[in-house]
Amino acid sequence: MRSLVALGLRNTDITSLPTEIGALTGLTVLDLNSNAITSMPTNIGALTGLTDLQLSSNGLTAVPSELGALTGLRLLSLEDNQLTGVPSEFRTIDPLEFCYLFSNPSFSC
Secondary structure: OOOOOEEEOOOOOOOOOOHHHHHOOOOOEEEOOOOOOOOOOHHHHHOOOOOEEEOOOOOOOOOOHHHHHOOOOOEEEOOOOOOOOOOHHHHHOOOOOEEEOOOOOOOOO
16 A cells, blocks of 8 residues: 555545554545534645645544644645644644645634
């Protein structure tokens, strides 16, 4: 499974990700938009090859600090969740093209 480069699970009504997601170290694209995910496993930080992470329209209330390890992101989509902030480690992320954080309560970029 390390050779898998893109995983699209958009609109599949999943509520969580297994911790084994961290073993998919070859991933460059992870599209989890429009589901019912409320938390992310901390080993998401093992996916350091990700360039595109899409988590919009879920029920996320927080993101793990390990997200800060994803320094190669070109697109980060976290809009339309329930985020009230992001961890300080998040500041290491500098998506080269797009970073969407709008439509989260009590939170502005």
